Amino acid sequence: MTNSPKTILSRRKWIGISGAAATSALVFPFQVAAKEADHKFHQHRSTLKGFYANSYLIEGEDECALIDTHLNIDEAQDLTKLINAIGKPLKTIVITHPHPDHYLGLEHLGPLFPTATIQSSKATLEIIRTTAADWQAFPNSLKPLKQGDILLANRQFKCLLLADAESVAPVVLFDTKSKTLITGDHVLNRQHLWMVEGRMEAWRNNLALLADLSPKVVLPGHGDIGGPELIGLTDSYLRDFLSMKTRNLTAALIKQGMLARYPNHLFTEALDNSILAN
Numbered sequence: 001m002t003n004s005p006k007t008i009l010s011r012r013k014w015i016g017i018s019g020a021a022a023t024s025a026l027v028f029p030f031q032v033a034a035k036e037a038d039h040k041f042h043q044h045r046s047t048l049k050g051f052y053a054n055s056y057l058i059e060g061e062d063e064c065a066l067i068d069t070h071l072n073i074d075e076a077q078d079l080t081k082l083i084n085a086i087g088k089p090l091k092t093i094v095i096t097h098p099h100p101d102h103y104l105g106l107e108h109l110g111p112l113f114p115t116a117t118i119q120s121s122k123a124t125l126e127i128i129r130t131t132a133a134d135w136q137a138f139p140n141s142l143k144p145l146k147q148g149d150i151l152l153a154n155r156q157f158k159c160l161l162l163a164d165a166e167s168v169a170p171v172v173l174f175d176t177k178s179k180t181l182i183t184g185d186h187v188l189n190r191q192h193l194w195m196v197e198g199r200m201e202a203w204r205n206n207l208a209l210l211a212d213l214s215p216k217v218v219l220p221g222h223g224d225i226g227g228p229e230l231i232g233l234t235d236s237y238l239r240d241f242l243s244m245k246t247r248n249l250t251a252a253l254i255k256q257g258m259l260a261r262y263p264n265h266l267f268t269e270a271l272d273n274s275i276l277a278n
């Protein structure tokens, strides 16, 4: 790992958090699809034990591209069922950022789709390469993304390589034709944010850049698909947390305050860990 223990939690720690969360409920993964002209965006959501992370399958006329791959093997297996049901070749897998709930499923998906190219920021690919050294097989080629135009399932997207924020080296994708924004974990919908790595000001700066794109549809890293209001809601959450942090409130008071403001948000484990880290 090139990242310090503070910036990237170990695989064991992530699975540990996931295991603790899994005891409270199990929800089967589900899929919804948003149709856009000749392309469809299929959302595939993981269970609580995978932190409800989203993967998205972009279905074009002749081929598919996958965005993110979940944390656990069974979620990746379920995602495979969706890919096989669509029945079009999977040419590309883009990983939005190097957090395990978005890429560890590659251990299962890589060997099943060996000709799919794994694309992400250089730093994320380095982390995947290091992690994959422990996997039985990982035959896929890795390709670093550049800022600018990218073709996914034969559809033109803008690739944005943003400054380190929620994670290091995040990738955001924007379909300029339909104004659909695939945000990774820069934007969440009704779920507590993972602020363990700090950098909340940088995160807010990145959100301002995303709002400037004027998206119509926002595909968040966790939670339901929504509109541009999700960007503002994520920013408000960060602003509220920062404001409590600067007032030097105790951890218990910060938690109480955030839960009062966001009573319906899922996954309080993210809030607990964020308070601990900050």
Ligand SMILES: [Zn+2]
Residues within 6 Å of the ligand: 051, 053, 099, 101, 102, 185, 221, 222
């Ligand atoms: Zn996530």
